[in-house]
Amino acid sequence: MEGVGAPVGSSRPLITIDSVDKHYRTRSDADLQALDGITFDVRDREFLSILGPSGCGKSTLLRIIDGLTSYDGGSVAIDGEPVTGPGPDRAVVFQNFALLPWATVLDNVAFPLEARGLGGRERRDQARAALQQVGLSEFEDHYPRTLSGGMQQRVGLARALAVDPRVLLMDEPFGALDALTRTFLQDELLNIWSRDRKTVVFVTHAIDEAVYLSDRVVVMSPRPGRVAEIVDVTIDRNRGADVRDTPEFNELVGHMRRVLRDFVSDGETAA
């Protein structure tokens, strides 16, 4: 495998997030600040996780990067271009899978390609290639509900890979899955990622998941969401599942757990 011991990703920033604010208006017309001065870069071909407790605005931030949600201050740019809406350079893997229940696995994966005006054969070929990447070739004629949660999310991943985006945005993609399936998919994701090293922004609330997958982890604090710390994961990229047992790994996990614990106990007193 290439890249053993090599510096992780390149240092050139691909996504620049600068002083981004986001406010919500609640039903009682009160102002609720979701994000406060979020500033960090995502480097080209880097695997970056955004880690934080629920309510820290990490999913909102991901939606802002995708262009699904507007923001109230600051700027978000990809390769120097300000984000004004969803674009072909980004693709999202959704927490709830967001598969069309009435379409087969193949049609689900081909759906964004149809939106890009590809012909029938071309989009089927491209969708099949993506399904092969996630190991679901045999299931192309199945309907989503006949698949397990893990398989459904692999379809979601294949759909995002099929459009060959520059940036893969993953919104707690394994959050709805059981622990075993989750570990399995983490390895599979790393496997797929190591082949062409797309830039990945991965939102999660699981500390070990963030450390296991990422080059860097942006730790966020809640209410309003702020960047608390950006942690370099200095562990060798050629990680196996056993890396979880190493002192380095556990030191990083322990450090982030202590950072996060402070927020949780601050915010939710006597809960």
Add this chain to the structure above:
Amino acid sequence: MRALTYPIRAVYRHAPGLFTIIPLLLLWELVGRLELIFVLPPLTEVLAAGWELITSGVIGENVGGTLYALAVGLGISVVFGVGLGIAMARYRLVDEVLGIYVDVLMSAPVSAIVPVLVLIFGTGGESIIAAVVLFCFFVITVNTYSGVKEVDENLIEMARSFSVPEHLLLRRVVLPGALPLMLTGLRMGIGRSVNGAIFGEMLVSVVGLGGLLILYGSRFQFDRLDALILMIVGTAVLLMTFFEWVERRLLSGRFEAGDEREA
């Protein structure tokens, strides 16, 4: 003992409705024979009159106009009702401008409006078609609206994230998502459209099956009148049953019990 109870158990299992239908039909025959209610001749006589209506060609001559009004009225209602329902659910402005009329006419006693149709469309077939539309248009619109509103927001967002154009979003996400409720609206609309056609014919211009109802009623030909009512009700039930079957076929793929697999 088992041999005796077998037919009862078979009915219980396969067609429990017969437990009420058969006694009811027997009661009808009895009441008719005893001449207890003058609008209710014995069932056997009603059936004989019905058979005669069919074989003599009276039904054949009159059913055409009724079916024509039904088909045209239903067609108009499906096309424009579904269209309006989608437009109202997708575009806030359309909802705000037109929604109130749909709500009002949905709950209004439409039969009260039918006489007004005569003033607009005259006493020809157009009025009857208009009556059909008036009876079934709004239930189709409202159900389509609810169906589109109930489409999973996550799927719409997914489509937006992949920059899916509106026409494709409608065809691949909104319409399939709204289909179950749209079909419910259509099924209800079919029932109401029969209602509208007969009512229109009775009130607007005495033609078709509705016209025959008026004719036999005014002549006190209750055997023929009852036979006709049975035929109309039967047709409506058949139409609805057929449509339910179509509905199940269309939706079958998505509700098949899935075989669970490990990831």
